[in-house]
Amino acid sequence: xxxxxxxxxxxxxxxxxxxxxxxxxxxxxxxxxxxxxxxxxxxxxxxxxxxxxxxxxxxxxxxxxxxxxxxxxxxxxxxxxxxxxxxxxxxxxxxxxxxxxxxxxxxxxxxxxxxxxxxxxxxxxxxxxxxxxxxxxxxxxxxxxxxxxxxxxxxxxxxxxxxxxxxxxxxxxxxxxxxxxxxxxxxxxxxxxxxxxxxxxxxxxxxxxxxxxxxxxxxxxxxxxxxxxxxxxxxxxxxxxxxxxxxxxxxxxx
Ligand SMILES: C[S@@+](CC[C@H](N)C(=O)[O-])C[C@H]1O[C@@H](n2cnc3c(N)ncnc32)[C@H](O)[C@@H]1O
Numbered sequence: 001x002x003x004x005x006x007x008x009x010x011x012x013x014x015x016x017x018x019x020x021x022x023x024x025x026x027x028x029x030x031x032x033x034x035x036x037x038x039x040x041x042x043x044x045x046x047x048x049x050x051x052x053x054x055x056x057x058x059x060x061x062x063x064x065x066x067x068x069x070x071x072x073x074x075x076x077x078x079x080x081x082x083x084x085x086x087x088x089x090x091x092x093x094x095x096x097x098x099x100x101x102x103x104x105x106x107x108x109x110x111x112x113x114x115x116x117x118x119x120x121x122x123x124x125x126x127x128x129x130x131x132x133x134x135x136x137x138x139x140x141x142x143x144x145x146x147x148x149x150x151x152x153x154x155x156x157x158x159x160x161x162x163x164x165x166x167x168x169x170x171x172x173x174x175x176x177x178x179x180x181x182x183x184x185x186x187x188x189x190x191x192x193x194x195x196x197x198x199x200x201x202x203x204x205x206x207x208x209x210x211x212x213x214x215x216x217x218x219x220x221x222x223x224x225x226x227x228x229x230x231x232x233x234x235x236x237x238x239x240x241x242x243x244x245x246x247x248x249x250x251x252x253x254x
Pocket of ligand 1: 029030031032033070071072073074075076077078093094095096097098101121122123124143144145148
């Protein structure tokens with residue numbers, strides 16, 4: 001199979017997207033291609049150390065028809081999905097805390113006519129709105145604010161097209177995110193896809209791929225009511241506390 005990441009046309013498309021981002025003068029924050037605030041991203045190919053995540057993302061999206069991404073940022077994962085799966089329709093949500101989000105999405109809308117739909121706003125209101133409008137998806141990428149991941153998965157569970165959808169959850173190397181993944185498994189919201197073996201621990205950046213199936217309305221409402229106020233995710237404060245406790249335990253053991 002052709003390796004897109006060395007294709008001159010693909011690299012040119014990436015360069016075009018990067019130049020729109022760079023023109024805003026804002027540093028580029030975390031994404032599937034570059035390091036957080038990497039100064040020279042505009043002219044660079046994607047970093048090798050996040051390649052396993054991109055390969056899994058690409059494989060997960062293959063053959064899918066409509067993806068919803070929570071957290072589009074500079075549109076890099078959107079670009080990957082749109083270029084690797086030519087029939088895919090991409091829908092992205094972002095709160096637009098960075099100045100380049102809208103110009104980047106405008107660039108992708110222009111480059112992939114009729115395939116890109118963008119919703120600027122908070123995922124906590126946009127996702128329920130999309131569900132109420134009857135939008136359905138067979139692929140989800142959960143990559144917005146970490147403390148909202150559980151809510152995002154739960155809201156996505158209302159928008160599964162047909163019998164199942166694929167879900168990619170980013171940054172599962174973080175304890176708080178790994179905890180969300182396990183909780184979703186326990187609640188029957190996500191099943192790990194055995195076709196996607198874990199990324200070797202030597203790679204710092206991790207994601208997980210699973211399947212979501214529709215759940216009964218009563219179960220959804222129960223989970224929503226249970227976790228509407230306190231999502232089952234370690235808040236930054238609780239995560240910090242947990243890390244502190246683990247560090248102390250490790251020191252005591254040493
Ligand atoms: C890690 S970046 C996404 C990277 C992108 N998926 C990529 O790989 O190119 C996270 C994004 O989530 C967005 N975000 C944070 N909180 C959000 C919220 N409450 N609703 C929607 N988007 C949010 C941020 O604005 C940021 O652009």
